[in-house]
Amino acid sequence: MSLSNAVASLSEIRFYDPPYGEFGIARVLKESEGRWTPLFRGVGKGFSGVGNVIDTRPKLYRFLGASSDEEAYSKLLSALESPTSLDFVSTWQDLYREVDSLYDLPMVRYYEREARPYITSGVVVGAGPGGVYNASIHRFSPIGARKAVIRLVPRHLYHMYKMSIKQGREVPIAVAWGVHPLVLLAAASSPPYGVFELGVAARLLGGLKAVSLENGAVAPFPASVIIEGFITAEQAEEGPFVDIVGVYDRVRLQPVVRVERIYVLRSEALLHYLLPAGLEHQLLMGFEREARIWKAVRSVVPGVKKVRLTRGGFGWMVAVISLEKAAEGDAKNALLAAFAAHPSLKIAIAVDGDVDPDDPVAVEWALATRLRADRGLFVIPYVRGSTLDPVALNEEGLTHKIGIDATRPLDADPVLFERARIPET
Structure with missing residues (x-):
């Protein structure tokens, strides 16, 4: 061919x-x-x-x-x-x-x-x-x-x-x-x-x-x-x-x-x-890593909806994972699995299944309305990441990684997190 x-x-x-x-x-x-x-x-x-x-x-x-x-x-x-x-x-x-x-x-x-x-x-x-x-x-x-x-x-x-x-x-x-x-x-x-x-x-x-x-x-x-x-x-x-x-x-x-x-x-x-x-460079370079993240996350949290290495993260260093969690801790397990599957990943964000990872505004909305920093943020210090990271601590990509759980707390009233919609005519 x-x-x-x-x-x-x-x-x-x-x-x-x-x-x-x-x-x-x-x-x-x-x-x-x-x-x-x-x-x-x-x-x-x-x-x-x-x-x-x-x-x-x-x-x-x-x-x-x-x-x-x-x-x-x-x-x-x-x-x-x-x-x-x-x-x-x-x-x-x-x-x-x-x-x-x-x-x-x-x-x-x-x-x-x-x-x-x-x-x-x-x-x-x-x-x-x-x-x-x-x-x-x-x-x-x-x-x-x-x-x-x-x-x-x-x-x-x-x-x-x-x-x-x-x-x-x-x-x-x-x-x-x-x-x-x-x-x-x-x-x-x-x-x-x-x-x-x-x-x-x-x-x-x-x-x-x-x-x-x-x-x-x-x-x-x-x-x-x-x-x-x-x-x-x-x-x-x-x-x-x-x-x-x-x-x-x-x-x-x-x-x-x-x-x-x-x-x-x-x-x-x-x-x-x-x-x-460019977009072609990002898709070529990141698609296989995205597939590996998808496979790894599904092994720990079956309810995975979508995985995206984001355009803002140039298809390489930032991932958003939408999922349906069955228990607290599922989102963090998913994030840890993502870091293991793609070692160059620097930031991983977990959102609920009603949030589209392809929509950066929706992801930011999830961060604004569902993230509690005291229990939703964690940092993995001094771990090898991407050599492409301009702020890495050395040429081998040593860095600090961030996991963000922006999913709805299961112990909270779900009505408080329901996205308002206008019905079709």
Whole structure:
């Protein structure tokens, strides 16, 4: 399944033509998110671009073949637990042309203080020690025609990199740019180490083709662009770039990638421009964590209505859980389960089933009318949270977490908490 096929299935597409200007694509992405899918023609010779492919739940659920939160969560969690094998293609190179330089690829900057154009939706597939493969999404920015710097956070690819460099070997990788959105969703997930995320994508798609590269890495097929190379021991400054919190990430030393080959589809190559901190970024990054919160909370409180990693918490650090509690303490158990399921979570709020977590005004109303701070608030001090938190106590994300029980006290008269409604005519 290709990105082009996925985009063709969407109903609301608007076409754009050059010239785009330095930040023109970013402005269109911001204007259109949550509204329509922009398709950019002529972003480079032989290239077109697209964005906001899965910036809303209806779009994501359509690709998943799901009609509800529960069905979508269940499909993703099932795929994470039972990935399937890939279908390797032996004859594929004739469909691609090779380009000489990373600068031949029409990357863009999205915000004014970003260091350089870069790829924001590249699926990086690494081949680690012991035959372990990992697929994940990482910022990838050129610092030369055949050199790039890659942002590695302390997760699986970082672990593979550290082990490999310690053993005196480089990490073979493929960077696939322009892939089916469910490949992106799988790559944004975090199954246990050793579970190959492309196998998760294969389960979600009902099959996924892949290619083997000369360096030992693999790539999903057909990707619009496949970059073959090695993560080396060399380091270079990376950033500033905008991460999901919508602020500029600090400049740091990160590993350098030595690029061996750059393959581009001979037919029009469709690139995916993913706006940092945009709705698509938030949904991709947070959806699997939301599913894990849903599963964990249901195990301690069966009456869960809805779970949301909120837009204000950029789909990552703030969760709202609506539930029907059977006894006092259920809400706090739900909040503790949420923190355990998603360690980057900083604030978790429990509300009653009549409060919609998608409505921030309704959540604030619950805080105003149902929270008793003396028994509804608790703080978990000095615990690891998100490295994206600008006020974390160190680079590992050490922080204090807050749980908020904004549910109605069961020992109070329920009439006092009934929401007034105007009857239908």
